[in-house]
Amino acid sequence: IALLIASLDNDELDLEAYQDELDDMVSEVLVNIPKGAAEIEKLETLQKYLFTEGGFHGSRTDYYNRSNSYINEVIDDREGIPITLSALYMELARQLGLKMAGIGLPGHFVVAQLRGKNEPQLIDVYEGAKLLTRKDAVEIVRNIAGIPLQNAHLEPVDNRAIIVRMLRNLIGVSNDNEPPETVLRYLNTLTLLQP
DSSP: HHHHHHTTOOOOOOHHHHHHHHHHHHHHHTTSTTTTOHHHHHHHHHHHIIIISOOOESSSSSTTTTTGOOOOHHHHEEEEOOHHHHHEEEEEEHHHOOOOEEEEEEEEEEEEEEEETTTEEEEEGGGGGGGEEEHHHHHHHHHSSSSOOGGGGSSEEOHHHHHHHHHHHHHHHHHSSOOOHHHHHHHHHHHHHOO
16 A cells, blocks of 8 residues: 555556565565464564665665655665655565554654564564564653653554555655645545545
8 A cells, every 4th residue: 555655756656566576575585484483583584684684774864855755765775764664564574474563653653563462562663673662662752752652652553544644744744845736646645545
């Protein structure tokens, strides 16, 4: 679904080619996962594939560049913001049989591996898929948003909420030099999703 956001500004985007690329990435990760591997082994293999070997990383010098909000460009450049890196990570993890959810912390998007009755494992994909504790999440929210962490902040968000947040990011990085039609495309799409 996140690929569709990129098509708002690039109507020639080959969605099928990027879907094929995602499938290839899953196949490459699966080659390195032994049969009957535990979930933690799958996570470690995915982390190594994306961040150690693949060079994916959080954007530091050009964070507010619109490219960081488009999954296709994140795949091409191996660089993104928390929400786009998380969307990519969750898609790959789901195809590896892991139950994942997006967690929309105020000011910083992370992922949770859902583990049945056990506490979900928070993962900061922007920081190379670093495993987080609740205390880490408290600190992140305090440092970025300047507010205390609430239990509601740790609730999983659905795909619609992720797309809405991505659109709001694009509206936020649009500036006065942009033609009004650019922002209007994002606003119209946002209105469809969230009247």
